[in-house]
Amino acid sequence: MRLGQLPGRELQRRLQGDGLTLRTGPFGFRLRSPLPLVAQGLAQLYAQMPLIDDGRFIDFSLDIQHGSGLHRWLRPQACFRFDGQAVFEPLPAGHAYPLLEWAMNWCISTHAHQYLILHAAVLERGGGALLMPAPPGSGKSTLCAALALSGWRLLSDELALVSVSDGRIWPLCRPVGLKNASIDVIRGFAPHAEISRVTQGTAKGSVAHMKVPDAHVARMDEAAKTRWVVFPRFQAGASTMLARRPRADTLVELARNAFNIAVQAEAGFHMLADMVEGAGCFDFRYSNLPEAVASFDCLAGGELLPAGRLASTADPLAQTLVVTP
Amino acid sequence: MNPVTLFHLSEPLAWRALDGTWVVYQARTGAMYPLDTLAATVLTLLESAPLPTAELVSQMASESGLLADSVLADSIQDTLAQLCQLGLVAAVGGPPAW
Numbered sequence: 208m209r210l211g212q213l214p215g216r217e218l219q220r221r222l223q224g225d226g227l228t229l230r231t232g233p234f235g236f237r238l239r240s241p242l243p244l245v246a247q248g249l250a251q252l253y254a255q256m257p258l259i260d261d262g263r264f265i266d267f268s269l270d271i272q273h274g275s276g277l278h279r280w281l282r283p284q285a286c287f288r289f290d291g292q293a294v295f296e297p298l299p300a301g302h303a304y305p306l307l308e309w310a311m312n313w314c315i316s317t318h319a320h321q322y323l324i325l326h327a328a329v330l331e332r333g334g335g336a337l338l339m340p341a342p343p344g345s346g347k348s349t350l351c352a353a354l355a356l357s358g359w360r361l362l363s364d365e366l367a368l369v370s371v372s373d374g375r376i377w378p379l380c381r382p383v384g385l386k387n388a389s390i391d392v393i394r395g396f397a398p399h400a401e402i403s404r405v406t407q408g409t410a411k412g413s414v415a416h417m418k419v420p421d422a423h424v425a426r427m428d429e430a431a432k433t434r435w436v437v438f439p440r441f442q443a444g445a446s447t448m449l450a451r452r453p454r455a456d457t458l459v460e461l462a463r464n465a466f467n468i469a470v471q472a473e474a475g476f477h478m479l480a481d482m483v484e485g486a487g488c489f490d491f492r493y494s495n496l497p498e499a500v501a502s503f504d505c506l507a508g509g510e511l512l513p514a515g516r517l518a519s520t521a522d523p524l525a526q527t528l529v530v531t532p
Numbered sequence: 533m534n535p536v537t538l539f540h541l542s543e544p545l546a547w548r549a550l551d552g553t554w555v556v557y558q559a560r561t562g563a564m565y566p567l568d569t570l571a572a573t574v575l576t577l578l579e580s581a582p583l584p585t586a587e588l589v590s591q592m593a594s595e596s597g598l599l600a601d602s603v604l605a606d607s608i609q610d611t612l613a614q615l616c617q618l619g620l621v622a623a624v625g626g627p628p629a630w
Contacts, residue, residue, distance in 0.1 A: 468562055
């Protein structure tokens, strides 16, 4: 059964009772919350996610509850509790849905050490995974959302789950977090994209979440092997540019984006090295989203340049592949 | 008589060569460092046994065909200083020359 098949009242009853149990990627979540914004967000963004009704193991139990004491009514708050323990500082009640998403990220990144977890977006095309690690503000999520709406399958917007046994990346299929200007950029890029209500005034500014296309959720159990590692960077007014990146530098940078490399230790180091060794490694700069998407389509098709010259690794100047002038 | 300073790896290290650049992984700190060929060769030699600078210069020269002169000795000395600073290499038997 899918979450979207639950009548609204039943969804609320579960969230306010024993919990709504659903699976996203390899993880089972039990979610409890009396806050209507949480129910609304889940109904809109997780409609295709399978419910867990068969006693399957639940990895994470989390609650988004009302604030205590006066904060129940005065400046109402939303509080995240994990296994009954408060983890974050309470947020305004209006931030309840983003808080749920951040809380789910926290649960995975701090506990799921059966994976090497990277702060990166992951998409797939033709069986190969595109790994995009990047710091906040780099335009990673905007690019990720646009690619997911343009023929690339979304595995994850935020957390790459790398299997420690074979290096494949497993999908999470959670909504794509969009911030500030990127919300309208994606609305303009794909008017059919389903985007949640905008939450204003969070620590990250205005935030909204984009629903993962149903067809991607249907393939939530298909892992993919890394074929490209691309570090994206949005730069206003810049021409689109894809430049080769040294593999050794890529390995070090990937490790900086790993949540739990210390836990995985030497095995994690070799796994990342294997991943980098088998992948094309690039820096990517963009300002025009359709052009950026076209560049990735070329990359997936084995063409590095729709227009311009092909790089020769022997020519240092040709390490930079100008996709469009 | 001044004791001879011997250099050794601070701990077992893991490394990989990617397109000719070495990356070393230090399990104790979880840190990774890209290394040039000289630094990687020094670490490889020290992996076999603790060595004094003079012996490192001699072995490096015989392996690489470089002249065992003061230029090579200075380069190795600088490299050892950097590796010690990163905690990848330690000195025993006396203070290092730098």
